[in-house]
Amino acid sequence: xxxxxxxRSPKVLVGLCILGIFILLTLIGPWIAPYDPNDTSFVPNLxxxxxxxxxxxxxxxxxxxxxxVGCRVTMVVGFIAGSLATIISLVVGLTAxxxxxxxxxxxxxxxxxxxxxxxxxxxxxxxxxLPAGEQANPLVVxxxxxxxxxxxxxxxxxxxxxxxxxxxxxxxxRIIGESRWRxxxxxxxxxxxxxxxxxxxxxxxxxxxxxxxLAFLGLTNVSTWNWGxxxxxxxxxxxxxxxxxxxxxxxxxxxALVGTSLALINFGIDEFINPRLRAAGLTARQRRRVxxxxxxxxxxxxxxxxxxxxxxxxx
Amino acid sequence: MxxxxxxxxxxxxxxxxxxxxxxxxxTITANFILPRLMPGNPIExxxxxxxxxxxxxxxxxxxxxxxxxLNEPMWVQYGHYWGQLFHGDLGISITxxxxxxxVLSSQMWWTIGxxxxxxxxxxxxxxxxxxxxxxxxxSRADSIIPVATFLQSVPYYFLGTILIMLFAGTLHLFPxxxxxxxxxxxxxxxxxxxxxxxxxELPLTSIVLSSLAGWMLGMRNMxxxxxxxxxxxxxxxxxxxxxxxxxxxxxNAVLPSVANLALTIGLLVSGSLLVEQIFNYPGVGNLLxxxxxxxxxxxxxxxxxxxxFTVLGANLLADILYYVLDPRxxxxxxx
Numbered sequence: 001x002x003x004x005x006x007x008r009s010p011k012v013l014v015g016l017c018i019l020g021i022f023i024l025l026t027l028i029g030p031w032i033a034p035y036d037p038n039d040t041s042f043v044p045n046l047x048x049x050x051x052x053x054x055x056x057x058x059x060x061x062x063x064x065x066x067x068x069v070g071c072r073v074t075m076v077v078g079f080i081a082g083s084l085a086t087i088i089s090l091v092v093g094l095t096a097x098x099x100x101x102x103x104x105x106x107x108x109x110x111x112x113x114x115x116x117x118x119x120x121x122x123x124x125x126x127x128x129x130l131p132a133g134e135q136a137n138p139l140v141v142x143x144x145x146x147x148x149x150x151x152x153x154x155x156x157x158x159x160x161x162x163x164x165x166x167x168x169x170x171x172x173x174r175i176i177g178e179s180r181w182r183x184x185x186x187x188x189x190x191x192x193x194x195x196x197x198x199x200x201x202x203x204x205x206x207x208x209x210x211x212x213x214l215a216f217l218g219l220t221n222v223s224t225w226n227w228g229x230x231x232x233x234x235x236x237x238x239x240x241x242x243x244x245x246x247x248x249x250x251x252x253x254x255x256a257l258v259g260t261s262l263a264l265i266n267f268g269i270d271e272f273i274n275p276r277l278r279a280a281g282l283t284a285r286q287r288r289r290v291x292x293x294x295x296x297x298x299x300x301x302x303x304x305x306x307x308x309x310x311x312x313x314x315x
Numbered sequence: 316m317x318x319x320x321x322x323x324x325x326x327x328x329x330x331x332x333x334x335x336x337x338x339x340x341x342t343i344t345a346n347f348i349l350p351r352l353m354p355g356n357p358i359e360x361x362x363x364x365x366x367x368x369x370x371x372x373x374x375x376x377x378x379x380x381x382x383x384x385l386n387e388p389m390w391v392q393y394g395h396y397w398g399q400l401f402h403g404d405l406g407i408s409i410t411x412x413x414x415x416x417x418v419l420s421s422q423m424w425w426t427i428g429x430x431x432x433x434x435x436x437x438x439x440x441x442x443x444x445x446x447x448x449x450x451x452x453x454s455r456a457d458s459i460i461p462v463a464t465f466l467q468s469v470p471y472y473f474l475g476t477i478l479i480m481l482f483a484g485t486l487h488l489f490p491x492x493x494x495x496x497x498x499x500x501x502x503x504x505x506x507x508x509x510x511x512x513x514x515x516e517l518p519l520t521s522i523v524l525s526s527l528a529g530w531m532l533g534m535r536n537m538x539x540x541x542x543x544x545x546x547x548x549x550x551x552x553x554x555x556x557x558x559x560x561x562x563x564x565x566x567n568a569v570l571p572s573v574a575n576l577a578l579t580i581g582l583l584v585s586g587s588l589l590v591e592q593i594f595n596y597p598g599v600g601n602l603l604x605x606x607x608x609x610x611x612x613x614x615x616x617x618x619x620x621x622x623x624f625t626v627l628g629a630n631l632l633a634d635i636l637y638y639v640l641d642p643r644x645x646x647x648x649x650x
Contacts, residue, residue: 109334113338113341115581116334116626117338117342118581118584118585118626119582120585120586120588121588121603121619121622124607124615125349125615128610128612129349129350213470213585216470217589217604235472241480245480248477248480251473252470252473252476255468255470256469256470257465257468258468259467259468260468262468263464264461270536
């Protein structure tokens with residue numbers, strides 16, 4: 001299992017910590033929200049204070065409560081859409097890459113079409129044809145987002161499957177007479193894990209972005225609290241021109257932080273797949289500690305040998 | 316031998332072209348099928364709402380466009396639909412009471428100008444920065460990575476709002492909204508052109524800032540990988556000046572970025588649509604949002620077709636660029 005270890009770089013740790021906090025808020029957010037997010041009985045346009053940590057809106061609502069309540073819907077839609085899109089891309093990518101031939105041509109054409117069509121306009125068009133009740137349903141919106149966001153993952157997974165298809169261990173499994181499904185899921189599947197993980201994180205990132213965008217444009221139900229609707233109300237009430245940063249900043253920064261955490265974890269996976277990126281991830285202090293050249297020399301990949309490896313090599 | 320090369324390159328190009336043609340067909344067909352298949356029949360509801368608000372001719376036109384109350388089979392309607400498209404007829408906008416094609420052709424240049432410039436500027440600056448940071452990997456410059464990652468995750472519209480707040484609202488350095496000084500008459504006068512440029516600065520900056528980081532990070536990673544390749548070591552060993560070596564490596568590292576160019580154009584367009592919304596900038600994005608809000612389906616469909624076709628065209632350009640830059644694509648299938 002040694003090879004499955006994700007590098008413990010500070011980037012990954014920071015990413016995991018931030019993501020952990022937001023997952024916690026997704027679980028408990030609505031319970032720890034101090035007020036009802038719809039309650040308009042407070043003094044409007046208050047700056048942040050102990051009563052209202054992030055102040056109040058022009059409509060007299062508590063910003064912290066909106067942020068905490070909105071966290072759940074935003075994250076859940078991102079997660080649903082990300083999971084669905086990853087499943088679709090795995091099925092399409094694996095099948096196309098392993099079976100090849102006509103199946104591959106058909107599936108590749110399909111994913112190329114979805115890659116070429118701009119996602120957001122397509123999403124807006126589909127969404128606008130949905131009945132009003134369904135536009136408010138996070139499940140339906142998540143499903144539509146997944147339908148527009150699976151193609152990139154499918155393409156990467158297909159390429160990797162094709163490179164694995166003719167390796168010896170797969171050939172061996174074929175000779176033993178394992179079924180096609182078993183080879184795809186049992187032999188090739190585990191070797192795709194880092195890429196599946198990366199594409200899962202990427203699609204969550206995409207889904208959160210797209211969902212908040214739809215909400216910001218007022219195209220989902222504007223009375224369901226998520227970070228996009230918060231920005232929608234801020235925009236409609238000209239918060240930027242009134243300089244109400246405490247209203248604008250929290251949802252925007254929250255979206256960006258979730259995105260950053262996912263991207264940082266993805267860096268870890270990238271460094272795992274491509275070790276050349278890894279050495280560059282060491283800080284100056286770490287490099288000094290392991291006795292590596294201060295500045296990387298051109299043409300050489302600095303490699304850090306741990307004590308364990310040295311022992312293994314000498315024995 | 317040369318003819319064979321040209322032949323294989325032709326085949327790749329034709330393959331790409333056929334994918335785009337198929338996508339175009341799929342988009343057009345989706346535009347035809349979606350309103351007819353959706354649950355709750357949105358078009359019928361719309362016509363119900365429109366009764367008495369617009370002329371009967373217009374209702375008849377909408378009915379014809381979306382196949383309401385027609386006794387023709389689906390494939391006949393589909394044929395009509397194609398016929399209309401070939402005549403450049405995208406229907407009539409409900410809210411603007413003008414042909415959709417006319418509305419689009421008057422508004423699209425704002426969007427194409429803004430997004431086109433932003434795409435080129437951010438690609439060039441981002442790639443150049445990526446080359447530098449990839450070259451100096453492992454040094455202090457690496458601390459740019461988390462910053463760039465954060466910038467990349469900031470939604471376009473949020474960055475735009477913050478820029479408005481800081482530079483237009485508080486500091487009054489930039490005009491807040493619109494595309495030109497409304498006291499000027501649009502035309503080829505210096506004052507008007509200067510005002511257009513002035514009003515485009517802030518929206519342009521917000522698109523460039525938020526798309527820059529992606530190019531930079533991608534290029535940096537490719538550069539890091541390329542710099543440890545043998546040919547770079549060889550170039551150093553030959554005693555070439557560092558600048559030449561860097562250029563050598565950068566030219567090879569840029570290929571995936573160019574390949575990605577085609578894929579990210581769609582994303583860039585999507586993001587830029589929002590920037591228009593925030594800066595109240597005229598253009599297709601603004602039109603799209605108002606079309607959705609007003610349930611102006613003919614306009615919505617026209618915009619979707621236009622955006623998709625533009626993105627497909629841009630993809631084709633990016634493919635040609637890749638083909639020109641990478642000689643291997645021209646010899647790939649010669650064994």
